[in-house]
Amino acid sequence: RIMRPDDANIAGNVHGGTILKMIEEAGAIISTRHCNSQAGEPCVAALARVERTDFLSPMCIGEVANVSAEITYTSRHSVEVQVNVMSENILTGAKKVTNKATLWYVPLSLKNVNKVLEVPPIQYARKEQEDEGKKRYEEQKLDRLETKQRNGDVIFPIINPEPHTVGYSQSSLIHLVGPSDCTLLGFVHGGVTMKLMDEVAGIVAARHCKTNIVTASVDAINFHEKIKKGSVITISGRMTFTSNKSMEIEVFVDADPFVDESRGRYRAVSAFFTYVSLSKEGKPLPIPQLLTETEDEKRRFEEGKGRYLQTKAKRQAQMQQAAQH
Amino acid sequence: RIMRPDDANIAGNVHGGTILKMIEEAGAIISTRHCNSQAGEPCVAALARVERTDFLSPMCIGEVANVSAEITYTSRHSVEVQVNVMSENILTGAKKVTNKATLWYVPLSLKNVNKVLEVPPIQYARKEQEDEGKKRYEEQKLDRLETKQRNGDVIFPIINPEPHTVGYSQSSLIHLVGPSDCTLLGFVHGGVTMKLMDEVAGIVAARHCKTNIVTASVDAINFHEKIKKGSVITISGRMTFTSNKSMEIEVFVDADPFVDESRGRYRAVSAFFTYVSLSKEGKPLPIPQLLTETEDEKRRFEEGKGRYLQTKAKRQAQMQQAAQH
Amino acid sequence: RIMRPDDANIAGNVHGGTILKMIEEAGAIISTRHCNSQAGEPCVAALARVERTDFLSPMCIGEVANVSAEITYTSRHSVEVQVNVMSENILTGAKKVTNKATLWYVPLSLKNVNKVLEVPPIQYARKEQEDEGKKRYEEQKLDRLETKQRNGDVIFPIINPEPHTVGYSQSSLIHLVGPSDCTLLGFVHGGVTMKLMDEVAGIVAARHCKTNIVTASVDAINFHEKIKKGSVITISGRMTFTSNKSMEIEVFVDADPFVDESRGRYRAVSAFFTYVSLSKEGKPLPIPQLLTETEDEKRRFEEGKGRYLQTKAKRQAQMQQAAQH
Numbered sequence: 004r005i006m007r008p009d010d011a012n013i014a015g016n017v018h019g020g021t022i023l024k025m026i027e028e029a030g031a032i033i034s035t036r037h038c039n040s041q042a043g044e045p046c047v048a049a050l051a052r053v054e055r056t057d058f059l060s061p062m063c064i065g066e067v068a069n070v071s072a073e074i075t076y077t078s079r080h081s082v083e084v085q086v087n088v089m090s091e092n093i094l095t096g097a098k099k100v101t102n103k104a105t106l107w108y109v110p111l112s113l114k115n116v117n118k119v120l121e122v123p124p125i126q127y128a129r130k131e132q133e134d135e136g137k138k139r140y141e142e143q144k145l146d147r148l149e150t151k152q153r154n155g156d157v158i159f160p161i162i163n164p165e166p167h168t169v170g171y172s173q174s175s176l177i178h179l180v181g182p183s184d185c186t187l188l189g190f191v192h193g194g195v196t197m198k199l200m201d202e203v204a205g206i207v208a209a210r211h212c213k214t215n216i217v218t219a220s221v222d223a224i225n226f227h228e229k230i231k232k233g234s235v236i237t238i239s240g241r242m243t244f245t246s247n248k249s250m251e252i253e254v255f256v257d258a259d260p261f262v263d264e265s266r267g268r269y270r271a272v273s274a275f276f277t278y279v280s281l282s283k284e285g286k287p288l289p290i291p292q293l294l295t296e297t298e299d300e301k302r303r304f305e306e307g308k309g310r311y312l313q314t315k316a317k318r319q320a321q322m323q324q325a326a327q328h
Numbered sequence: 329r330i331m332r333p334d335d336a337n338i339a340g341n342v343h344g345g346t347i348l349k350m351i352e353e354a355g356a357i358i359s360t361r362h363c364n365s366q367a368g369e370p371c372v373a374a375l376a377r378v379e380r381t382d383f384l385s386p387m388c389i390g391e392v393a394n395v396s397a398e399i400t401y402t403s404r405h406s407v408e409v410q411v412n413v414m415s416e417n418i419l420t421g422a423k424k425v426t427n428k429a430t431l432w433y434v435p436l437s438l439k440n441v442n443k444v445l446e447v448p449p450i451q452y453a454r455k456e457q458e459d460e461g462k463k464r465y466e467e468q469k470l471d472r473l474e475t476k477q478r479n480g481d482v483i484f485p486i487i488n489p490e491p492h493t494v495g496y497s498q499s500s501l502i503h504l505v506g507p508s509d510c511t512l513l514g515f516v517h518g519g520v521t522m523k524l525m526d527e528v529a530g531i532v533a534a535r536h537c538k539t540n541i542v543t544a545s546v547d548a549i550n551f552h553e554k555i556k557k558g559s560v561i562t563i564s565g566r567m568t569f570t571s572n573k574s575m576e577i578e579v580f581v582d583a584d585p586f587v588d589e590s591r592g593r594y595r596a597v598s599a600f601f602t603y604v605s606l607s608k609e610g611k612p613l614p615i616p617q618l619l620t621e622t623e624d625e626k627r628r629f630e631e632g633k634g635r636y637l638q639t640k641a642k643r644q645a646q647m648q649q650a651a652q653h
Numbered sequence: 654r655i656m657r658p659d660d661a662n663i664a665g666n667v668h669g670g671t672i673l674k675m676i677e678e679a680g681a682i683i684s685t686r687h688c689n690s691q692a693g694e695p696c697v698a699a700l701a702r703v704e705r706t707d708f709l710s711p712m713c714i715g716e717v718a719n720v721s722a723e724i725t726y727t728s729r730h731s732v733e734v735q736v737n738v739m740s741e742n743i744l745t746g747a748k749k750v751t752n753k754a755t756l757w758y759v760p761l762s763l764k765n766v767n768k769v770l771e772v773p774p775i776q777y778a779r780k781e782q783e784d785e786g787k788k789r790y791e792e793q794k795l796d797r798l799e800t801k802q803r804n805g806d807v808i809f810p811i812i813n814p815e816p817h818t819v820g821y822s823q824s825s826l827i828h829l830v831g832p833s834d835c836t837l838l839g840f841v842h843g844g845v846t847m848k849l850m851d852e853v854a855g856i857v858a859a860r861h862c863k864t865n866i867v868t869a870s871v872d873a874i875n876f877h878e879k880i881k882k883g884s885v886i887t888i889s890g891r892m893t894f895t896s897n898k899s900m901e902i903e904v905f906v907d908a909d910p911f912v913d914e915s916r917g918r919y920r921a922v923s924a925f926f927t928y929v930s931l932s933k934e935g936k937p938l939p940i941p942q943l944l945t946e947t948e949d950e951k952r953r954f955e956e957g958k959g960r961y962l963q964t965k966a967k968r969q970a971q972m973q974q975a976a977q978h
């Protein structure tokens with residue numbers, strides 16, 4: 004669809020969150036269609052996980068986003084979907100790859116939302132495709148267990164913080180979940196949640212460096228807990244790490260189903276977003292270093308540095324591999 | 329209401345689809361109100377058909393759209409509504425007629441969506457008004473039967489198409505039907521469908537001529553099939569004909585109610601949109617000729633030429649009639 | 654959240670209605686959460702009244718709106734909420750107070766919408782806080798009875814009105830209430846209604862003075878009647894009074910639940926909005942005087958003058974009090 008002014012920041016760059024939302028909608032459509040392709044209980048595919056996503060080139064207002072999705076692996080209870088986003092300037096005809104994303108969906112019964120249904124198997128062109136898919140499936144399963152354990156942190160407001168400290172840029176946003184945010188099952192679309200997370204992360208990034216910022220990448224996000232219509236969600240973000248040219252922001256989503264007597268507030272999602280700062284000519288600008296004060300902040304900075312170096316090493320390995328072929 | 333940036337293209341012209349959506353909302357309100365004006369089963373009026381609509385002058389961001397609707401004929405089971413749209417520049421006070429549209433609605437019971445209720449008859453000021461209305465009613469009834477027959481076509485993607493061929497500009501868009509797209513009965517508003525159709529047609533037109541394009545007219549649209557909440561709709565458009573100053577685009581809407589076991593994908597609506605290309609000063613620009621390759625494309629081009637010449641002849645006849653009075 | 658192009662007028666000033674909608678959403682969240690904080694019947698807090706609200710400084714596109722809410726008083730069946738809105742330019746870090754608003758909510762049972770539940774009492778830091786709250790509670794109760802009595806007026810269209818008369822600028826807007834306008838109970842959010850009221854009042858103001866106008870204040874609004882999903886609401890506005898630098902506009906909201914057989918059209922809300930006209934440099938411009946023609950218009954002008962002088966006197970008293978401290 005055509006990118007509109009409301010999809011973009013003041014500099015005309017489309018928000019990463021808008022793109023994530025489009026990706027998730029495409030993934031939800033193709034996997035729901037697949038899971039309903041055989042006679043049996045009707046179901047809706049719910050987002051369980053999004054793999055790490057890089058934003059390769061910015062998209063602008065007036066461009067057309069071409070989103071294509073393909074099912075690349077099925078396990079007994081889950082579907083892996085690959086989504087590609089291309090930006091197309093329809094006046095010049097120029098096309099660029101914006102994103103490639105991998106999402107995992109689980110089919111939930113329309114009649115009983117707590118029942119996970121079986122997924123019809125897909126046919127693979129080659130045996131290796133199935134084996135590689137199985138490997139990705141096992142890897143993400145492990146990773147999901149890990150994040151489940153570190154989900155306990157809370158962000159407190161800081162009075163009169165110094166510039167460039169963690170407390171200075173941390174931000175939060177509250178949203179009441181309405182009907183247009185939800186699937187047929189009455190739960191929030193994963194894409195809606197990711198769009199709000201990107202909005203908060205973007206505010207944190209802009210507060211820190213006070214320039215035009217854009218989403219560079221999003222780490223893998225796991226959706227452990229559904230969020231019900233009528234809930235209030237609090238999305239909080241804090242900066243964890245800065246390199247010379249990038250900022251890492253941790254975002255938490257807490258849900259409060261306050262009209263539901265049976266449970267209290269809970270952590271629904273958390274993720275790391277990486278932002279870069281761009282000059283008017285679209286060149287990356289240097290980032291002011293994050294000032295860490297407490298032990299926890301220093302520890303998180305080191306952990307962020309670890310993730311940053313690991314990603315950098317992975318990218319270099321891929322480039323070498325690509326050069327050899 | 330006031331036209332906002334999101335209602336318009338980059339050149340500031342409000343999308344024809346936004347105007348069609350406002351027209352349909354006005355029509356749905358007045359006809360639902362009329363059909364509920366007598367004691368009896370409560371109902372919602374569903375759009376059955378929109379007559380050919382010309383966009384007489386463009387509307388811009390910041391202008392106020394004045395929409396007025398009037399019931400002009402009632403048959404036993406349908407209501408004819410005339411809707412007029414005026415654009416008003418509230419700073420200068422200047423007003424211009426943007427559109428005149430004729431819509432047909434059918435009252436469906438709130439309790440049983442497959443039951444068509446009876447329409448309370450309206451009073452006519454003069455007997456001729458009733459007779460003319462009856463004539464329009466019979467004409468559209470015939471026309472609806474015709475379109476029902478030619479609804480079988482499908483658009484396939486083309487690899488590496490040449491510029492200005494049909495395959496070069498053809499486009500499609502997928503949309504998941506959410507609650508805010510639907511009426512109280514859980515079916516998509518006709519106006520929502522028309523807005524999406526105009527969006528796809530506009531992308532086809534811009535891809536073909538790579539300039540600022542605006543909707544000039546929409547041929548009669550028949551809504552044979554309802555689209556249910558939770559369906560996925562695919563809207564596809566391809567260019568069928570170009571004259572020196574206009575492009576005709578055929579748009580199909582296919583619905584896939586994939587959580588509903590009882591039926592597969594079906595063609596819900598199809599229509600022809602005509603676009604013109606405007607210079608920065610708002611003057612019409614010449615259109616690159618459409619290159620037809622297959623027999624089907626050549627046939628559709630000739631059919632489009634027939635519609636173009638027929639419309640031109642009709643307009644000239646009207647102008648002569650007007651000059652004689 | 655970040656202010657987007659669609660939240661603002663052409664001059665880049667965020668609509669007062671957008672701010673009122675954010676305020677109401679914050680109030681609804683905090684009071685619903687409070688009323689559900691004790692075990693008992695789950696409920697949704699419905700807006701009963703908004704006290705007079707002044708817009709102290711304009712907010713612009715790209716700024717972040719910080720909304721904070723606090724419960725300041727509870728009676729047996731109602732909650733008073735104070736909401737503060739700050740605008741923050743995240744590039745410069747500059748913050749300004751935009752609004753302070755006081756809202757009253759009433760908890761309605763999720764199971765039976767006509768049942769008003771009891772409100773858990775809050776703890777006060779000092780006894781005087783409770784006494785002052787009780788005074789405010791009694792005052793608003795009286796005021797609500799008063800407005801209930803004057804709710805009978807209707808606005809008729811005028812043919813060919815003279816510039817600067819009441820008929821010249823009066824406007825109305827029709828809206829079909831969809832699911833995204835409604836709370837969990839299926840009734841329109843108070844904030845949605847206020848946003849539409851501000852939109853109509855803004856059109857009246859712009860038609861009268863044909864310049865860039867902004868909301869300066871909103872008088873207390875009482876929500877006597879709920880509006881159900883599927884209703885059609887007509888929002889009408891007419892100018893009642895002009896001073897040298899301000900315009901007062903009266904706005905009515907009429908609801909027509911036309912699929913509900915049991916009741917006809919009724920007056921749901923009414924309120925007075927005050928607008929000022931701003932030059933390109935943001936300075937207030939003189940307002941053309943409203944030309945009153947009928948006896949009713951002259952009476953309303955005098956009443957508006959009374960409200961204007963009363964507000965002016967109150968503000969001067971507050972400033973003197975502030976100067977003495």
